[in-house]
Amino acid sequence: xxxxxxxxxxxxxxxxxxxxxxxxxxxxxxxxxxxxxxxxxxxxxxxxxxxxxxxxxxxxxxxxxxxxxxxxxxxxxxxxxxxxxxxxxxxxxxxxxxxxxxxxxxxxxxxxxxxxxxxxxxxxxxxxxxxxxxxxxxxxxxxxxxxxxxxxxxxxxxxxxxxxxxxxxxxxxxxxxxxxxxxxxxxxxxxxxxxxxxxxxxxxxxxxxxxxxxxxxxxxxxxxxxxxxxxxxxxxxxxxxxxxxxxxxxxxxxxxxxxxxxxxxxxxxxxxxxxxxxxxxxxxxxxxxxxxxxxxxxxxxxxxxxxxxxxxxxxxxxxxxxxxxxxxxxxxxxxxxxxxxxxxxxxxxx
Numbered sequence: 001x002x003x004x005x006x007x008x009x010x011x012x013x014x015x016x017x018x019x020x021x022x023x024x025x026x027x028x029x030x031x032x033x034x035x036x037x038x039x040x041x042x043x044x045x046x047x048x049x050x051x052x053x054x055x056x057x058x059x060x061x062x063x064x065x066x067x068x069x070x071x072x073x074x075x076x077x078x079x080x081x082x083x084x085x086x087x088x089x090x091x092x093x094x095x096x097x098x099x100x101x102x103x104x105x106x107x108x109x110x111x112x113x114x115x116x117x118x119x120x121x122x123x124x125x126x127x128x129x130x131x132x133x134x135x136x137x138x139x140x141x142x143x144x145x146x147x148x149x150x151x152x153x154x155x156x157x158x159x160x161x162x163x164x165x166x167x168x169x170x171x172x173x174x175x176x177x178x179x180x181x182x183x184x185x186x187x188x189x190x191x192x193x194x195x196x197x198x199x200x201x202x203x204x205x206x207x208x209x210x211x212x213x214x215x216x217x218x219x220x221x222x223x224x225x226x227x228x229x230x231x232x233x234x235x236x237x238x239x240x241x242x243x244x245x246x247x248x249x250x251x252x253x254x255x256x257x258x259x260x261x262x263x264x265x266x267x268x269x270x271x272x273x274x275x276x277x278x279x280x281x282x283x284x285x286x287x288x289x290x291x292x293x294x295x296x297x298x299x300x301x302x303x304x305x306x307x308x309x310x311x312x313x314x315x316x317x318x319x320x321x322x323x324x325x326x327x328x329x330x331x332x333x334x335x336x337x338x339x340x341x342x343x344x345x346x347x348x349x350x
Contacts (some may be wrong), residue, residue, distance in 0.1 A: 013040040015048050020106040028099040029113070036104070039064075047080075047236055051116065053304035054184050056257065060098060065109050066316055074192055076236070077110040079163075081117065083235045084114070084159040091149045095231045119222025119230040121224055131227055136273030138227030143218060144283035147250065151210040151243040151288055166209035169241025170301065174200050177221035177262070177308040184312040186332065191339040195304045198346050204297055207290075207291035210243045217253040218268055247299025251277050252306060252341075261341030263306060307338035 004038075012018045016038045025032045033056040041049045048067070052060045081100040088094055096115035105112065120127050128136065155161045158289065165172065178196050185192075213220075213235025222230040254277050257265035268274070275283070285292045314331035 026203040061073040081112040096218040122268040128271040133273035135227035148287035164239035184315040248300035252302040303342035329343035
């Protein structure tokens with residue numbers, strides 16, 4: 001993976017035991033040439049992601065849980081590894097998997113390693129400038145088509161039939177993230193509770209369950225220079241359930257000029273060439289064959305879920321679980337804005 005925000009340092013970053021990881025690479029990465037250099041890839045707000053480079057210039061990507069205490073069901077490296085491995089032979093672009101380490105004596109926590117995929121992470125307007133207008137249109141179309149490809153995978157056929165319960169996805173998600181909110185919140189925020197109750201009272205009927213990425217957005221994809229997707233990243237929230245939840249969250253992140261409640265203040269999608277939300281929905285609907293006319297509920301759910309997630313990340317940041325990374329100070333206010341946006345989206349359903 002390529003990310004220009006990687007923190008390059010001659011020192012070994014927190015979360016890496018250089019001797020232990022080097023020994024694992026020597027046993028599992030054919031042709032590796034120690035010594036290894038490690039850099040923390042900035043921008044990850046949950047699991048920690050590192051670039052690993054050997055003396056011969058070859059690179060890999062290592063993923064491990066955050067430092068310190070984490071929720072019992074979160075940050076499962078085995079789960080991420082199994083998902084990416086299962087999707088490798090499908091039409092879904094993913095990074096090649098090298099291996100999984102579950103021996104915590106090696107690096108203090110389980111981790112897995114992927115091959116390094118060269119590509120562009122389009123996280124903000126500045127990164128979007130590396131693409132031309134036509135390439136941004138291509139990226140927009142690709143985002144919709146690849147999401148439809150994810151939802152088209154038969155979970156049973158690729159060995160992911162037991163990834164999660166298929167029925168009642170939204171109800172389960174509401175319980176999960178409300179539970180995280182209650183266990184991680186740093187203060188009371190009535191609007192989060194009110195939106196939860198409103199969402200729970202009007203859950204749509206779920207159709208056939210599919211693989212759900214859980215955090216699908218532009219900057220969780222690596223782009224080729226022509227705007228096509230080289231690999232979809234960050235599968236830690238993946239499960240089985242309602243595919244429209246992915247669509248709703250994608251629209252939450254797909255910021256447009258004049259948005260009253262933007263999830264991203266410097267969103268790449270503000271640049272010329274990226275399609276509108278309405279066009280993005282049409283592209284997904286055409287590629288998937290699904291009815292997206294009632295997506296506003298899932299947009300409201302996406303805002304609310306993101307508020308709960310960011311509160312948990314903010315709580316871990318305050319507790320020192322994210323190492324020496326910075327940039328979390330504004331999360332508390334962002335949680336409030338996202339919860340208000342969820343309420344506004346629910347209002348559009350009335």
